Amino acid sequence: DTAVSQTPKYLVTQMGNDKSIKCEQNLGHDTMYWYKQDSKKFLKIMFSYNNKELIINETVPNRFSPKSPDKAHLNLHINSLELGDSAVYFCASSQGSTVGKAFFGQGTRLTVV
Amino acid sequence: KQEVTQIPAALSVPEGENLVLNCSFTDSAIYNLQWFRQDPGKGLTSLLLIQSSQREQTSGRLNASLDKSSGRSTLYIAASQPGDSATYLCAPMNRDDKIIFGKGTRLHILP
Numbered sequence: 060d061t062a063v064s065q066t067p068k069y070l071v072t073q074m075g076n077d078k079s080i081k082c083e084q085n086l087g088h089d090t091m092y093w094y095k096q097d098s099k100k101f102l103k104i105m106f107s108y109n110n111k112e113l114i115i116n117e118t119v120p121n122r123f124s125p126k127s128p129d130k131a132h133l134n135l136h137i138n139s140l141e142l143g144d145s146a147v148y149f150c151a152s153s154q155g156s157t158v159g160k161a162f163f164g165q166g167t168r169l170t171v172v
Numbered sequence: 173k174q175e176v177t178q179i180p181a182a183l184s185v186p187e188g189e190n191l192v193l194n195c196s197f198t199d200s201a202i203y204n205l206q207w208f209r210q211d212p213g214k215g216l217t218s219l220l221l222i223q224s225s226q227r228e229q230t231s232g233r234l235n236a237s238l239d240k241s242s243g244r245s246t247l248y249i250a251a252s253q254p255g256d257s258a259t260y261l262c263a264p265m266n267r268d269d270k271i272i273f274g275k276g277t278r279l280h281i282l283p
Contacts, residue, residue, distance in 0.1 A: 090269050100210075100259065102273040115270055149215065153269065161206060161263070161271055163216040 062086050065150050065164035072140055073172055080135045080167045082150030088162075090114070091133035093125060094149040096166070102149065108133050140171045174199040178262055178274035186282045187254060193247040193277045195262030200243045202264040207236050207247050210259045210276070219260075220247070252281045 063084045072078050084091060092115075093105040107115035111127045122138045137144060147168050153161040175198045185191055195205075204223045208216040220229045220236040222245070228237040235248040245264075249256055259276040266272070 092271065094273075099275075101275050102261070104270060104272065107269060109269065114268070151271070153265070153271070160204075160218060160221045161265070162218065163208075165215040 061165075062162045063150055063152055063164040065148075065167050067167060068165065069168050069170075071170045071172060074140055074142060076140050077136070077138045078140060078169070079137070080148055080150075080169070082133050082135070082164060084131055084150075084152040084162070086152055086154075086162060087131075088152040088154050089130060090153050091127065091130070092151040092153075092161075093133065093135050094151065094163075096147040096149060098146070106133075106135075137169075140169075142171050145169055145171045174202075174264065174266055174270070174272040176262055176264065176272050176274035178260075178277050180277060181275065182278040182280070184280040184282060185252060187252060189252050190248070190250050191252055191279075193249070193260050193262075193279070195245040195247070195274055197243045197245075197262075197264045197272075199264075199266060200240050201267055202240060203267055203269075205236075205238055205245050205262065205264040206271070207234075207245075208261040208263060210261060212258075216261065249279075254281045254283050257281045 090109045092107045106125045108127045124136045127133045147166045150164040179194045206221045207219045222238040233250040238245045261276045262274045
């Protein structure tokens with residue numbers, strides 16, 4: 060079983076559309092993250108949730124809205140998509156300070172045309 | 173604010189050589205530090221995790237060291253192989269559970 064799974068793996072959409080990326084972890088972790096990897100391959104943290112509560116919210120446009128229905132899921136919804144949103148988005152989870160090892164999903168390659 | 177620097181940015185070495193990848197971080201109040209590997213177009217594979225109380229971890233041909241007080245970690249790869257070619261990422265976890273990545277070292281092992 061995949062520890063951290065993201066869907067879809069690829070997403071191509073037009074500017075202005077609204078899209079969601081789903082993430083689920085079956086590790087029982089308390090903390091989940093969203094990262095963006097841009098064209099220069101730099102991974103930047105976007106959000107972090109701990110037990111469904113938003114902990115970290117980096118400087119991200121408010122068109123990006125994470126939603127955590129339960130601690131095993133952290134979905135990323137993006138409104139009014141722009142060309143600059145094209146990137147690979149990674150979901151991750153960890154047990155936080157207790158153990159700390161982070162597990163990453165396989166990534167979602169978003170292309171906005 | 174934690175900042176992570178990895179040196180060198182890119183490295184090409186002949187097969188069989190031993191090599192060292194360097195990572196430095198500005199905030200030494202970390203819980204742990206993880207080294208990841210990323211292959212082109214792929215996700216992240218965790219290689220080693222060092223807790224803040226540890227000084228090193230070993231897995232096969234890989235050895236990672238941590239000097240928390242000076243804000244440094246190194247990843248040592250012994251007897252490099254072409255299959256080791258990838259980007260290696262250093263990622264300390266701060267005490268607020270925030271994991272910050274360096275920009276990585278792109279490693280190319282020449283057959």
